[in-house]
Amino acid sequence: MTRADFATPESMRAYYAQRAREYELVYHKPQRQDALRRIEAWLAEVFAGHRVLEIASGTGWWVPHGASRAAAWWATDLNPETLAVAQAKTLPACVHFGQVDAYTLQGLPDEAFDACFSGCWWSHVPLQRLGDWLATLHAALPAGSRVVMLDNAHVEGDSTPVTRYDEHGNGYQRRRLLDGSEHEVLKNFPTQAEVLACLGPRAEAVSWHHFGHYWAVDYRLR
Template identity: 60%
Template sequence: MSDITRDMADYYRQRAAYYERVYFKPERQEDLRAMEAWLPTQFTGRRVLEVACGTGWWTPHGARDAAQWLATDLNPETLAVARRKALPACVQFAELDAYSFAQIEGQRFDAAFAGCWWSHVPLARLGGWLQALHARLEPGAQVVFLDNSHVQLSSTPISRTDADGNTYQNRTLDDGSVHEVLKNFPTAEDAIARLGPRARDAQWIAHTHYWVLAYTLA
């Protein structure tokens, strides 16, 4: 695990108890309701791997009509919050490093979902990570990513850009500690270009404060 990945995991562990405040920003409500209504339509009857579920905000929405839903995260602190939610019976949880799928060796899925994870993957690792995820998925699998768009006055300002093009934010926790978090904001063209040769029928949906990318695998 790289230093920045370790630091981000620690940041989200410390923020777990109040992470979901971000979903109560008034200006984001229209986007959130639209995505919450749309998401379950993508996974009806499917066996879904959710990567980096965090506190599970998206889990009850996405899993509503799924056959199976495995929600995974590295941090037991965030998983503890997710487990307290009212969830469909199909949902199970597992501690899982999103960069290593070894803990679910042998399991296969026909769908995958990640909410607000893409933006935290270093650009140099994104192609390899997508290949590793796709290797866990059957042909015809449905894949959905959603994440933040950078919106002036609503998003945390970008503090720096590194040599690889990754952008960063400085975020302050309730205890006053400041943490540098990798947070990328891709364009539709860049994101779709990174999906690899198995991706088919890519669809980009631009909301005001979020973007959604959905596609199937050959």
């Protein structure tokens, strides 16, 4: 593989745009169904009554579950291709959509959010950008906001293997889409200690949840 084949922010965006129509196949794996049902029920409880900003919502798999009892839910993503898949779903009336850059929050709607959710985005943020990204996100939320970050846990024999690491410690996978094209994707599998160390000084009342194939960290902002 040449360096030209390596993942970049631009190639990652193009990959998820190209993958939009087949993205949710991963949620149909039989071995993940129990964890998914537990997470879906938990998210509905966590965000009941909240005005939620979702970062990098992708095709909106988590939206109908997290938003089922929410006061308002803004699902945001940079890719119009993935947003189009999400918008085609039958969703609660409280759901709205916005095209927003997860790193800069450019395009963020003028709303009074009191909660935030991100599902399977943390693992795609380069390690060297995590601190700045979280600081930007936290700055957009008022004190008392509830934040939930959910992502994949590494499960030997089920997770796509990491094929290389860069000088920052970021892992990369080689993925093949249904059209036969191959793509390199940045994908990290942090430990609990690594996640907690990144949360920053505003995080309090932190809880860690393990769902087998997934993990979640739940906290409030000072």
